[in-house]
Amino acid sequence: MLRYIIRRLLLAVPILLAVFTLVFLVVRVIPGDPAVSALGDYASEEAVEALRERMGLNQPLYAQYFEFLGNLLRGDFGVSLINGQPINEQVAYALPYTLQLTLASVLLGILMGVPLGVLTALNRNNAIDYLGRIISLVGLSVPAFYFGILLILLFAVKIDVLPAVGGGDLREDPIGSLKYLVLPALTLGLIMTTSVTRLARSAMLNVLSEDYVRTARAKGLAERAVVVRHALRSALLPIVSITGFWAASLIGDSVLTEFIFSRPGLGKMLVGAILQRDYTALQSVMVIYAAFVVVINLLTDLTYGLLDPRISN
Amino acid sequence: MQQEAALPGQPGIQLRTQRERAWQTFARNRTAVAGLVLVLLVVFAAVFADDWFIAMVQGREAEPLLAPYNPIKQDTRNRLQPPSSEHIMGLDTYGRDVFSRIIYGARVSLMVGLLAVALAGLIGTLLGLFAGYSGGKVEDTIMRSVDVLMAFPSLIMGLMVLAVLGPGLTKMVIAIGIMLSPAFVRIVHSTTLSIKENDYIMAARATGVSSWRMIARHILPNVLGEAVVLASVYTATAIRVEANLSFIGLGVSPPTPAWGTMIRDGTQYLTTAPWISIYPGLAILITVLAFNLLGDGMRDIMDPRSYS
Numbered sequence: 150m151l152r153y154i155i156r157r158l159l160l161a162v163p164i165l166l167a168v169f170t171l172v173f174l175v176v177r178v179i180p181g182d183p184a185v186s187a188l189g190d191y192a193s194e195e196a197v198e199a200l201r202e203r204m205g206l207n208q209p210l211y212a213q214y215f216e217f218l219g220n221l222l223r224g225d226f227g228v229s230l231i232n233g234q235p236i237n238e239q240v241a242y243a244l245p246y247t248l249q250l251t252l253a254s255v256l257l258g259i260l261m262g263v264p265l266g267v268l269t270a271l272n273r274n275n276a277i278d279y280l281g282r283i284i285s286l287v288g289l290s291v292p293a294f295y296f297g298i299l300l301i302l303l304f305a306v307k308i309d310v311l312p313a314v315g316g317g318d319l320r321e322d323p324i325g326s327l328k329y330l331v332l333p334a335l336t337l338g339l340i341m342t343t344s345v346t347r348l349a350r351s352a353m354l355n356v357l358s359e360d361y362v363r364t365a366r367a368k369g370l371a372e373r374a375v376v377v378r379h380a381l382r383s384a385l386l387p388i389v390s391i392t393g394f395w396a397a398s399l400i401g402d403s404v405l406t407e408f409i410f411s412r413p414g415l416g417k418m419l420v421g422a423i424l425q426r427d428y429t430a431l432q433s434v435m436v437i438y439a440a441f442v443v444v445i446n447l448l449t450d451l452t453y454g455l456l457d458p459r460i461s462n
Numbered sequence: 463m464q465q466e467a468a469l470p471g472q473p474g475i476q477l478r479t480q481r482e483r484a485w486q487t488f489a490r491n492r493t494a495v496a497g498l499v500l501v502l503l504v505v506f507a508a509v510f511a512d513d514w515f516i517a518m519v520q521g522r523e524a525e526p527l528l529a530p531y532n533p534i535k536q537d538t539r540n541r542l543q544p545p546s547s548e549h550i551m552g553l554d555t556y557g558r559d560v561f562s563r564i565i566y567g568a569r570v571s572l573m574v575g576l577l578a579v580a581l582a583g584l585i586g587t588l589l590g591l592f593a594g595y596s597g598g599k600v601e602d603t604i605m606r607s608v609d610v611l612m613a614f615p616s617l618i619m620g621l622m623v624l625a626v627l628g629p630g631l632t633k634m635v636i637a638i639g640i641m642l643s644p645a646f647v648r649i650v651h652s653t654t655l656s657i658k659e660n661d662y663i664m665a666a667r668a669t670g671v672s673s674w675r676m677i678a679r680h681i682l683p684n685v686l687g688e689a690v691v692l693a694s695v696y697t698a699t700a701i702r703v704e705a706n707l708s709f710i711g712l713g714v715s716p717p718t719p720a721w722g723t724m725i726r727d728g729t730q731y732l733t734t735a736p737w738i739s740i741y742p743g744l745a746i747l748i749t750v751l752a753f754n755l756l757g758d759g760m761r762d763i764m765d766p767r768s769y770s
Contacts, residue, residue, distance in 0.1 A: 167610040172622075180624050237654060283493075285756075290698065290751035292705050295725060295743035298732065302740075306733050401617030405706055409729070419618070420710055423625045439613045446613075 153454050161447050169440040171219050173217050176432040177210070183438045186426040187230040204230075216433075228435040231425050237435045238420060246316050247414040249326075251403055253334040257394050258341025263388065265342070266349020267381060270357065281346060290342025293402040297336040297409040302333060314411040337402055347386070352384040359383075359402070386456050393449025397442045484763045494759020508568035520633025523651030529562035534717040542735045552737040555727055564745045570713075570720040570751060573584060574634055575701035579693050581639030582700075587689050591677055593647070605651065608644045616641050620703055621712075628701020629712040637707075638700050641674035646692060653688045657681050691764050695757035698750045705746045720747050 184200040185192065201207055205216060222226060226236035271282035305313030317326030357380055358361065365375045404416030411417075415434055422430035478539065488494055511533075512524040526532055531549075537557035545552040551560035593604040611619065621639035658681070666680055708714055708722025716723065721742040728738030 164609060164613060171610060175622055175626060180628070191726075285755055286493075287747070287751060290702070290754050291747050292702050292722075292743070292750075294706065295739075297724065298729065298739055300741065302732060359534050398615055401615035404617060404621075405709065408710065419621065423621060424708075424711070431625065432661045435618065436612070438615060438618050439471055441684060442613050442615060 150454065152405045154451060157447060157450050157454075162445050165440060165443055168443065169218065169221060169436060170214075172254045172432050172435045172439065173214055175435075176428050177213075179426075179428065181426065182206075183230055183426075183428045186428075221436065226436075227429045228428050229427055231427045231430070236430055239430070240415070240433065240437065243414050243418050245319050246301060246412060247403060247407070247416065248274070249319065249330060250337065250406065250412070250414065251399060252332055253330055254337035254341050255392070257334060257338030258395070258399075259346045259392060261338075261342040262345025263349045265346040266388075267353055267376065268345065269351035270350045271376065273354065278350075281350070285343040285346045288340055289347070290423075291340070292405070293336055293340055294405040296340065297333070297406055300332050301338055301410075314413040316410075316414070329410075329412070333406050333412055336406050336410075337399060340402060341395060341399055345392060348391050348395075349384065349388050352387045353380060355387075356380045356384045386453065389452050389456060390449055393445055393452075400438060400441055487763050488759055490520065491659035491759045491762055493755050494762070497713065497752045497757075497759060500748060501756055504568050504574065504749050504752065507565050509675065511566045511569065517546040518609055521574060526562060529565040530560075531559035531562040531708060533563045533566040533719045539752025542731065542738075544735070545737055551741045552735065553718065554724070554735075554738045555731065558717075560724070560741055563724060564721070567721045567742065567745065568749070570708075570718065571701050571704060571746070574638065575697045575753075577635045578638035578700040579637060580679050580705075582646050582696065583689055583693050585639065585643040587650050587682075587685065589643075590640040590647040590650025591654055591681065591685065593676055594651045594658065595673070595681065599650075603730045604647065608647050611644045616699075617703060620707060621710075623711050624707065629715070631714045634704060634707060634713060638703050641703070642696050642700060645696070646689060649688050649692055650685050652682055653685045657684050673720065687764055691760045694753060694760050698753035698757060699752065701746070702750050 153357045182197070182201075184197045184204060184391060185336070188200060189197055205213055208216075220447060231241065265281060269278045291297070301313045304311045311331050313332065315329055317329035319326045326416050327339050359380075360378050362375060365379045367370075370379075403414070404419055407416035408413040408420055415437060418430060419434045419438070421427070422434060472706065507528060510528045511526070512529065513527040514524040517524040535558065537553065539557065540553055541555055541557040543549060545558070549559050549680040551564065554560055554563070565601075586677075589604050589608075595600040614622065620637045620641040623640050624633060627633040627636060663676070663680060666676055704713065704720075705722035705725075708720045709726045711723075713720050713723050713728065724742040725739045725746075728735065728742075731738055
């Protein structure tokens with residue numbers, strides 16, 4: 150097992166390095182001079198030149214690249230081009246909000262999606278199954294931001310019980326911030342639930358037709374024991390692997406969710422950085438997102454190895 | 463030539479029954495047929511929103527045909543008017559008819575959705591075939607690059623490409639096309655690998671068929687099925703992503719109606735004029751759902767187990 154973990158960790162390193170390189174290159178090919186966009190179109194040539202020098206833009210590309218990598222390794226993202234603040238501070242402020250939202254949504258998705266998937270699989274081709282499948286297809290088709298708008302209309306406008314915008318104060322008042330978490334987490338969580346339901350359903354159906362399930366039934370085990378102990382246990386493997394995949398794509402949807410609920414977080418930082426052409430903020434946020442996905446994939450693989458010893462050997 | 467026609471895998475008679483069987487499987491799947499009908503409806507709305515085909519011949523500006531009003535004509539005196547018998551979905555912030563804008567908006571959604579998927583399918587099929595067929599270093603390089611691209615959540619990759627290219631319709635097609643292509647590379651690559659192991663490929667190679675001919679006549683037709691199924695599901699994704707990007711403000715420039723942009727315009731008036739956002743959202747939901755239903759049906763056809 151330990152060797153498996155180490156091997157997977159080592160495999161993640163070149164991918165991360167390639168991702169960082171790609172981000173670096175992409176930000177360098179964005180049209181327009183970062184120094185000009187930081188100072189505005191009317192800045193004097195000397196001012197632009199001075200800023201270019203200070204930002205290290207006059208150095209050769211490879212020197213910039215190594216400095217970028219070196220800074221990343223030290224955990225230093227540099228300063229924002231727009232407001233001059235250290236990116237690290239902005240990230241330290243935004244990241245907990247995004248983590249809180251993502252974790253809550255994934256949790257909601259698993260806690261609701263797995264039982265629903267099992268339920269629809271056990272009721273294959275009757276009304277419950279049909280209803281469940283239609284609901285999950287609708288959930289798969291609704292854009293996160295639209296679903297968020299509908300929730301705002303219902304819970305914040307019609308029956309004014311929950312705040313529609315903002316994120317609360319996570320640091321000073323974590324309990325109070327939960328109130329702000331409900332609607333965004335419902336938005337993402339229900340979308341996650343529908344994918345997990347679809348997945349759990351087909352995984353369960355595959356397993357239920359296996360011989361050992363028939364054997365378990367034949368030897369007179371209670372249906373509950375057959376389903377939970379024998380079927381669900383082996384259905385969990387594909388569920389875990391694709392849940393990891395969905396969690397990664399959920400991060401994309403979280404950008405829109407944060408945007409629509411005006412919630413602080415990496416997504417809001419990313420959209421702001423693109424619209425304001427803040428290149429240093431942009432490359433930092435993209436690096437963090439990609440690192441997120443690599444870590445999630447790593448965790449997925451490790452869980453996979455834990456659940457199925459054949460893989461780690 | 464004669465010899466090849468007799469190769470196993472493509473006898474002419476069996477092909478027809480296969481097609482019939484595929485159609486039967488599809489027609490039996492009521493949800494898939496519903497999806498197809500809805501897709502055709504949206505296509506119909508997009509094509510006949512105005513009478514461009516007559517206008518082109520007569521050399522004049524196109525007039526609204528299916529749409530009751532001109533989608534960009536402003537009527538600021540009646541702005542934010544709620545739905546009525548005259549304007550069934552109300553008027554927006556500039557007094558434009560929301561229903562007409564939705565009908566015209568189908569054009570942007572479909573155009574971006576279909577073109578982006580076509581682009582992704584083209585890139586993906588070429589690279590996937592190339593990687594799977596040639597193997598070795600080429601395969602390694604292509605597949606590792608795909609791994610790297612997959613490390614970006616898809617929407618964030620789309621945003622990244624748009625940051626480089628700037629906003630607009632063509633650029634959005636390119637961004638979404640690039641964003642979706644890794645999935646096509648993967649599926650075409652793995653299908654190519656499994657086909658390469660088949661006896662009939664070996665037989666074809668033994669008869670001295672060239673690489674190009676081998677790919678074009680023996681591998682590509684088999685790979686295309688997988689790619690087409692993926693394409694129908696991904697058209698749904700592409701349309702959803704287009705709506706996302708338009709909603710952020712990176713879509714086609716106003717006043718061209720696009721569903722995501724319309725929702726964005728309405729968010730400031732959610733409490734007073736919710737119809738501005740709600741109806742375009744429904745249009746997105748129905749269109750994406752239609753393509754998803756269709757895609758599910760296509761997948762059932764491709765799955766040999768569903769024939770039994």
